[in-house]
Amino acid sequence: MGTFEINVSSEDQSDLRERISRTRLPDQQEGVGWDQGTPSAYLEELIEYWRSSYSWPKQQEWLNTHFKHFRQHLNRQQLHYVHHASPDADAIPLLLVHGWPSSFLDFHKLIPRLEHGSRRRRYHIVAPSLPGYGFSAKPAQPGFGVIQIASTLNDLMVALGYRHYVVYGGDWGTLIAFVLGTRHPQNCRVIYTLARAVPRLHRPWHVAQLLNHRLPWLNKMPITMTHSELKGLDDYRHLEKHEFGYRHIQGTKPQTLGCALNYSPAGLAAWIVEKYKTWSDCHGNIESRFTKDELLTQICIYWFTGTITSSMRLYYESGQQWASLMQGYCKVPTAIAKFPADHFSSLPRAWIEQAWNVKHFKEFDSGGHFPALEEPDLLAEDIDRFFDQIESLDPKWQRF
Template identity: 35%
Template sequence: MSNEIRPFTLEIPQSELDYLHDRLARARWAAQLPGTGWERGIPEANLRELAEYWRTGFDWRAREAELNALPQFTTEIDGQHIHFLHVRSPRPDAQPLLITHGFPSSIAEFLRLIPLLTEPADGPAFHVVAPSLPGYALSTPLAGTGWTMARTARAWIELMARLGYDRYGVHGGDVGGGVSGLVAALDGAHVTGVHVVTDPLTAANVATFLPGLADGLDPDDPVDKVILDRMDAFRRDGSGYLAIQNSRPQTIGYGLVDSPVLQLAWIAEKFESWTDLPIDRDQLLTTVSLHWFTGSGASAAHTLYEQSHSAEWGAPPAVPQGFAVFGADETVRRVVPAPADAHWSEFERGLHFPAMEDPENLAGDLRAFFGPLR
């Protein structure tokens, strides 16, 4: 294994773009059943419109240039090819901050957030390190089995050490929140604090499979009943994507790697279902394109399989903890294991992807949390 850190430039061959456009032009479509809508998956009309824009209106070269305007690097850690952004602030007092995306996302999630962190109008600034999760987009191919959140956390700890950061903060949501919590738990001597984003739907969904979060919920309590109802709805109607990836990632992987329409639907449906504020469709299609061009739909599914079969979920971190709840209601505090002295912020709008939905409030909360921890 080499410890070398290599500069990286994203260059998708024109032949790959031509192939994508040809496949989209020749796509076969599942007819929409009369009287059905989003409750059965992304509707045909919505997907057709988005696919046509991907084929004829979306400017991949502009998005590629936007990504290449940020310093990108690759390295090898624990046998795995790792891609990451490393955007240093011009401010001499900037703090290092490791940020991790979740599912079904990519580092493109942070394109609007990063400038707000590296060059803020006021308040603390950050040197941002944003890796692509193993098996996702540019951190492919997946070198083998066993890439759980804990193994990823250990790889991130090694990455920050290679970059020369002795003290740093960590932030994430979804899978990235789990990885960030494990980084803080495993590297408390170097982590200044851990900041996690969540929302009411995600909190209830996570409580369905993470041991202990739903213990003690009372169906006769009005707030607890809302949580329990959301958990039931997720098990019944919302968890199919997770069930297939947690059990047969290879099978669904063939379709995700072979069909751009399936890869588009797989991601676009979640962006629609898990957001409250509008997301720029070019930013959505940047993530979809990264998954398509790298064939990472299958390998991302395999990492979800690995975590669902892992017993290592981590202990509570001993460093300061911060939580930002988007689309907040009274339910989240009931299931999120936040210590009494944790930083806690609530925002009325936004949900699962606040770095895309509401980057200004997210950046402000990161400054509010990490500022006193310098």
Template identity: 35%
Template sequence: MQRLHVLKEAFFGLDVVHQQLLIGSGVAAGGMLAYVLHKRRKVKTVALGEGWWGAGEKPRSEDDKIYPFEVKTSDDEIKDLHERIDRTRYTDPLEDSGFQYGFNSIYLKRVVSYWRHEFDWKKQVAVLNQYPHFKTKIEGLDVHFIHVRPQHRENQKVLPLMLVHGWPGSFFEFYNILPLLTQNHDGVAFEVICPSIPGYGFSEAPHKQGFNSLAAARVFLTLMERLGFSQFYLQGGDWGSLITTNMSQMKPHCVKGLHLNMFMSSRGFKVLLSLMIGPYLPFLVGFTREDVRRLFPYFEKNIWNLLRESGYLHIQATKPDTAGCGVNDSPVGLAAYILEKFSSWTDQSNRDLADGGLEGKFNLDDLLTNIMIYWTTGSIISSMRFYKENFKTNPENRVDAKIKIVVPTGLAAFPGELMHCPQSWAQIRYRSIYSYTFMPRGGHFAAFEEPQLLANDLIQFVKKVEKS
């Protein structure tokens, strides 16, 4: 207090000019400090960039209107499908091989017989059209999406939510979860937008090289802006996880919350150290008992398992057009190629089963509807190219790999996912984790396999964010 009194006397002993200079210096220093603190708090973002993916040269202006769209079929389309199915050649499987060599042809014949004689594509087209479909032109591409609004209720808070699929899925993966999200949850309901990634299903395929997850993220941000949403929630798995993460890196002020059912972390010393110590002293590296159970032995449960399931990735990331020729021409080849993923990515033990365990989790109508979306649009090759575009360079050297995600994040760890990522690893990249849930069952296609579980976890995450 005495020191403060001395300073006070010294200040008022100065003439007016020196008092003003001293005050000005203090204000300048305070302003500089505030600027430095502001710069430190400023969130690093991924640059939006720009692109043009349409055929030919970019026009001076682009139609930004939104148009209704309806899924259609014809007798000629179905006739062509049946003729191709009837000409299929099969190879007998090895004895007692299950799905270890891929899709078992004995079971494949049963699936194809159902497809040929019982599956009703016209009926499934009506199922697809139960929700409103739209298209709009963005960066030269006709972007397809469905837009589902909740029933109007008094005092109900409606939150916009975008759901983004991956490969070899489609917007149809979300059809069973949509009724769960659009119903009222203690005064909260979702208005849901499900786009098709360009090159998938009813979204036009890029005509130029380079369309990767960053381009898809920018297109979907434009879509949400065009629909009138300045803030919204995002949910994704597979490619949808990376696309929605990129959206959160580009415009974090627009993303109220990010929910993922597939997520990974960057490699580094912390991850390496936790792999060495984790099996013995898990609490020292932030592992729970469930983390230890899912991670170790690490090579068998993660690395070796990923190697067994990622042969497709190397093909699609290098020569998608070559490999795609066969599956784009043969509906049965396409079904085997895609449905094998719905077997082993749901539960790895399905590889030991003669039927791949497919009908234990799904029904054939749903599985074949997803196949038909690829078949009727001829989009399998363009969907495979997305791997080529995203792996042209080392993914860890991309600009988005170095930018942390600061938006509120919810993570749902399903036990059947190909690799497990503990929360302590996820925090390296996702810096604001509001919820991390060890899901009791389910694999890679969460919305398709366990819609109720995924909906419950998403809803509890959003409620946490809204309260905060």
């Protein structure tokens, strides 16, 4: 392993500025807003800020000072990760796992709150860039999906001396946490994740479909659902109909889409920004939750590393592994966090409990799909609370 510093060449920065200056925006119909995707009006505003006010050198310096970066070869992959080790020998090793379209940057607010908050808990924090994301290497051969990523992250934690550790994951991080809990329970001891009925319920079934199809695990589930759970199903069906286009194309033809997004910074920005707006608790105003600098730095990480195609390829690779992922039940003690604007978390709790050993279920009043960015104080507080709860149930659980 070795320390690492982000250092984008002046040539790559000049190339980006030139491409931004030659942006050609698409037409926009009147009165459409975000209904058809990122509107040209907002994209034009963001591009102009990118061109005239945003400073990658300033952001690069901040990234290098705010985070402690390292790279290491594991499973024939060069893995980038952030590692903030606590001086407290009894600190809890905590693996933070991001998803798409994110990076380790999602944790820039959460890490200092876990490190320096007025809390009894202390953590050794490890936040990797997933293989194919950011400053980690792109898998060169097919077949590197969620199962292989989970194995690589487990190897990383053990190589760092953390034989036992806990995991926080969202988006892909949720599924990776599930694999860690089912395939590496000797190392992964506790999980804190967002509300997902994965992997057994991996498609948005209608209530009628569920009741008419005698799925083996359905017999164990209560048929009666609360009003809130039924509304959650309606929300999920809406999500399937109006928001899952990205998932289908990334899961089938990531290479084709990647040609466009890897060429056009405006196209890349439109593709990523739309998800941050749609999946967050921003009430239609994306900058009520994320600054332009946060959005553009996230986009720049994808741009300068050329990882948008390899990041989307994870959807294709993991689609090939669903049969394997469908097996098992995560016995590792798990906390579930449900944020109101995270539409992926709208499925009934009973379904979630078919996959996870749920010891703590918290419904928040605000926040969306990116809680480490949107509600870092609430998230950090509940992570601490869950570890206190686990300790009260089993004082010997913390054997790190």
